[in-house]
Amino acid sequence: MKRELLRVLRWLIVPAVCASAVVVGVGLQGQAPAANGDWTTYGGDLGSHRYRPFDQITATNFKDLEVAWRFKTDALGARPEFNLQSTPLMVGGVLYTTAGTRRSVVALDAATGELLWVHRVDEGKRGDAAPRRLSGRGLAYWSDGREGRIVYVTPGYQMVALDAKTGQRVRTFGTAGMVDLKQNIDQAIDLETGEIGLHAAPLIANDVIIVGAAHLPGSVPKSRVHEKGFIRGYDVRTGKRLWIFHTIPEAGEFGFNTWEKDSASYTGNTGVWAQMSADPELGLVYLPVELPTGDYYGGHRPGNGLYGESLLALDIKTGKRRWHYQLVHHGVWDFDIPAAPILADITVNGRLIKAIAQPTKQNWLYVFDRATGQPVWPIEERPVPAGDVPGEWYSPTQPFVSKPPAYDLQGISQNDLIDFTPDLRAEAIKVASRYKLGPLFTPPPVSRWEGPLGLLMVPSSTGGTNWPGGALDPETNRFYGYSFRAPSVIGLVPGPKPDEFRYVNGQARDPGAPPVVPVIGAGSGEAGGPGVTVQGLPLLKPPYGTISAIDLNKGEIAWQVAHGETPDAIKNHPALRGLSIPRTGRANGRIGVLVTKTLVIAGEPGFGTTPSGQRGAMLRAYDKATGTEVGAVYMPAPQTGSPMTYMLNGRQYLVVPISGAGYSGEFIAFAVPQQAGAR
Amino acid sequence: MRLVAAATVVVIGVARGQAQGPERTVWDGVFTDAQAARGATLYTENCALCHGPTLAGADGPPLTGVEFTSNWNSLTLGDLADRIRTAMPPDNPGKLSAQERADVIAHILNVAQFPAGVSELPRDTSALARIRVRASRP
Numbered sequence: 001m002k003r004e005l006l007r008v009l010r011w012l013i014v015p016a017v018c019a020s021a022v023v024v025g026v027g028l029q030g031q032a033p034a035a036n037g038d039w040t041t042y043g044g045d046l047g048s049h050r051y052r053p054f055d056q057i058t059a060t061n062f063k064d065l066e067v068a069w070r071f072k073t074d075a076l077g078a079r080p081e082f083n084l085q086s087t088p089l090m091v092g093g094v095l096y097t098t099a100g101t102r103r104s105v106v107a108l109d110a111a112t113g114e115l116l117w118v119h120r121v122d123e124g125k126r127g128d129a130a131p132r133r134l135s136g137r138g139l140a141y142w143s144d145g146r147e148g149r150i151v152y153v154t155p156g157y158q159m160v161a162l163d164a165k166t167g168q169r170v171r172t173f174g175t176a177g178m179v180d181l182k183q184n185i186d187q188a189i190d191l192e193t194g195e196i197g198l199h200a201a202p203l204i205a206n207d208v209i210i211v212g213a214a215h216l217p218g219s220v221p222k223s224r225v226h227e228k229g230f231i232r233g234y235d236v237r238t239g240k241r242l243w244i245f246h247t248i249p250e251a252g253e254f255g256f257n258t259w260e261k262d263s264a265s266y267t268g269n270t271g272v273w274a275q276m277s278a279d280p281e282l283g284l285v286y287l288p289v290e291l292p293t294g295d296y297y298g299g300h301r302p303g304n305g306l307y308g309e310s311l312l313a314l315d316i317k318t319g320k321r322r323w324h325y326q327l328v329h330h331g332v333w334d335f336d337i338p339a340a341p342i343l344a345d346i347t348v349n350g351r352l353i354k355a356i357a358q359p360t361k362q363n364w365l366y367v368f369d370r371a372t373g374q375p376v377w378p379i380e381e382r383p384v385p386a387g388d389v390p391g392e393w394y395s396p397t398q399p400f401v402s403k404p405p406a407y408d409l410q411g412i413s414q415n416d417l418i419d420f421t422p423d424l425r426a427e428a429i430k431v432a433s434r435y436k437l438g439p440l441f442t443p444p445p446v447s448r449w450e451g452p453l454g455l456l457m458v459p460s461s462t463g464g465t466n467w468p469g470g471a472l473d474p475e476t477n478r479f480y481g482y483s484f485r486a487p488s489v490i491g492l493v494p495g496p497k498p499d500e501f502r503y504v505n506g507q508a509r510d511p512g513a514p515p516v517v518p519v520i521g522a523g524s525g526e527a528g529g530p531g532v533t534v535q536g537l538p539l540l541k542p543p544y545g546t547i548s549a550i551d552l553n554k555g556e557i558a559w560q561v562a563h564g565e566t567p568d569a570i571k572n573h574p575a576l577r578g579l580s581i582p583r584t585g586r587a588n589g590r591i592g593v594l595v596t597k598t599l600v601i602a603g604e605p606g607f608g609t610t611p612s613g614q615r616g617a618m619l620r621a622y623d624k625a626t627g628t629e630v631g632a633v634y635m636p637a638p639q640t641g642s643p644m645t646y647m648l649n650g651r652q653y654l655v656v657p658i659s660g661a662g663y664s665g666e667f668i669a670f671a672v673p674q675q676a677g678a679r
Numbered sequence: 680m681r682l683v684a685a686a687t688v689v690v691i692g693v694a695r696g697q698a699q700g701p702e703r704t705v706w707d708g709v710f711t712d713a714q715a716a717r718g719a720t721l722y723t724e725n726c727a728l729c730h731g732p733t734l735a736g737a738d739g740p741p742l743t744g745v746e747f748t749s750n751w752n753s754l755t756l757g758d759l760a761d762r763i764r765t766a767m768p769p770d771n772p773g774k775l776s777a778q779e780r781a782d783v784i785a786h787i788l789n790v791a792q793f794p795a796g797v798s799e800l801p802r803d804t805s806a807l808a809r810i811r812v813r814a815s816r817p
Binding site for chain 2: 079080128217219487491507536573607609
């Protein structure tokens with residue numbers, strides 16, 4: 001009993017700033033209903049548009065933007081964070097966000113960045129064992145017009161409701177303001193070490209909180225038996241569970257027969273770690289579901305495995321399935337569905353369609369009627385090759401999108417290899433010869449030292465497009481999104497405990513090399529085999545990072561631009577001296593875009609030498625109609641969370657979460673310089 | 680007492696003096712093949728799950744190629760060691776000893792095709808801070 005009490009005490013809220021600071025600050029506006037200048041959900045709205053029609057920041061003045069305020073997150077945890085991914089909310093003059101390695105919640109004065117309150121939960125061992133740590137992607141806001149609430153999920157998978165005005169827990173919600181998400185989940189999960197959590201922001205629609213589930217990366221599973229990522233809806237007022245949806249169906253439920261040999265009983269994952277979207281009028285929430293246990297080997301889960309890698313529409317109030325569409329059958333590429341689907345009311349051949357557009361790692365934008373789940377343009381089941389990995393089950397077909405066209409490379413052949421010079425190309429062909437190359441849906445092989453060492457997979461297992469997803473301009477029904485181009489090497493080697501999980505991702509060892517001590521529970525095979533670079537240069541032709549604009553009325557790509565200055569390591573490479581190489585863009589970023597009245601705005605991934613000579617990254621603005629770059633402004637570190645914007649007291653602010661190598665997490669707010677005397 | 684204090688000052692002074700000396704870069708053969716081999720094993724155990732078996736990145740960012748060298752260009756191996764100490768591996772930051780951190784860094788440098796040499800990377804962060812990452816050979 002005493003221990004229990006201590007645990008509760010340890011989790012108590014610690015308001016860092018007294019309530020009076022709130023009053024002195026921007027007052028009680030945290031309670032105010034959302035106004036036009038606000039940004040009230042992770043995606044800007046429940047349709048995940050990341051759009052605001054503000055026009056104070058323009059092509060003309062973008063280059064002159066000044067830092068309005070900045071907020072460093074180092075103190076929000078026992079150590080600094082170097083991967084700040086949150087998108088803040090702004091409601092009534094207060095900016096709310098998760099931040100720091102503790103995933104604290106802070107409220108800031110949106111005009112100055114001044115700290116108003118902070119909330120933290122020390123979860124002890126439960127937090128230490130969390131599969132998804134750090135500050136997460138953000139939080140959710142709800143108001144009934146009388147009170148405002150902030151809802152978020154801790155690293156240890158507890159849902160917390162806070163009074164937006166004070167940062168105090170809402171005592172009438174759950175148990176003293178918290179709901180233990182490891183309980184009431186239709187499976188037994190160890191409260192401390194059970195491998196389930198979430199770094200996405202929860203979503204609130206029609207007074208229901210919808211909570212996803214995430215796990216550790218699944219390239220080297222310890223066992224075929226795993227926690228299941230079921231999805232639940234909660235009453236926003238009480239914290240009471242309203243429904244649960246089994247993303248791995250139970251006996252008697254629809255889809256159960258897509259799991260052969262009783263694999264539904266023990267297979268796990270199949271959660272929703274990405275952001276969701278909702279249509280409150282249709283009463284539907286849209287879930288991008290990840291793949292089941294085993295990112296690259298599915299021999300323990302024969303069958304198509306619903307709802308793995310499916311876009312799933314549920315009734316917000318009941319959790320009942322309304323429709324689903326499986327984008328990848330029995331995935332062995334870790335494609336998941338990584339980002340929020342985007343709602344768009346489009347007109348195709350004169351017909352108005354309430355549509356939903358799903359960006360993906362595989363560089364297809366899947367477009368459906370969001371009421372029915374019917375594809376807007378045909379999606380064809382086409383035969384795909386089977387592999388020869390022992391025990392694997394291969395789907396004979398996969399769905400192919402006919403329109404819009406893929407917005408980045410799908411699959412790889414020798415034609416895609418670097419060709420800056422004949423020597424580099426020859427070397428690239430030699431490097432690639434040790435791997436399996438092929439089109440999208442080429443299955444990963446067993447890794448063999450004599451070859452193939454693995455599948456050179458493009459897009460990589462992280463995209464294409466990853467969790468930042470895209471944006472939509474509802475004025476024109478244009479989708480905007482970032483993708484990157486880099487290969488993953490996927491080879492299969494026997495698992496550390498093959499009886500538990502037969503094959504995991506790894507690379508065959510050189511049989512002539514000295515033996516290494518096997519490490520149980522860690523990666524397998526030999527790390528650091530031959531790399532897939534050419535004299536340190538990328539194996540593939542550029543562009544390495546691209547922003548695409550896609551017309552959703554026509555299903556056509558409107559424009560594309562390489563995003564990100566050419567990396568220093570390419571610019572200054574001795575083998576490229578004297579060559580004129582157009583901007584290559586930058587890879588391996590997870591870059592979110594923002595759309596305003598006239599601009600598409602996104603920061604660069606990765607550091608480089610900026611025009612001023614300083615180490616840093618540029619925040620870039622493009623004409624949203626043409627893709628022409630119209631301005632850029634310096635940041636000391638790359639964008640790592642998605643940008644957002646708001647209007648406050650007649651001033652437009654642009655907030656960018658940044659961090660990276662040697663630079664800990666920071667929010668920077670930009671604005672147009674104020675006239676002298678106007679401050 | 681005073682003598683002991685004075686001796687301590689001298690020892691510290693000598694130690695610091697050893698950590699100084701001309702600044703080097705990762706192109707100067709700052710690790711050995713044997714150290715990189717030790718680091719490979721440690722990497723597999725502690726890092727490969729997120730950064731991938733070939734360091735090409737997975738859920739974590741790449742630790743090789745232009746993304747890595749550009750990100751760390753102009754910083755020092757001391758910065759890199761500090762980053763590992765404070766943040767890696769995410770489930771247990773600080774798990775790796777100073778020697779193990781240096782070994783893992785040797786492995787990263789090896790995969791990035793920086794040249795090996797005859798001396799191992801030091802484990803002392805201040806000494807590592809005298810070795811700068813340069814994406815291109817100076």
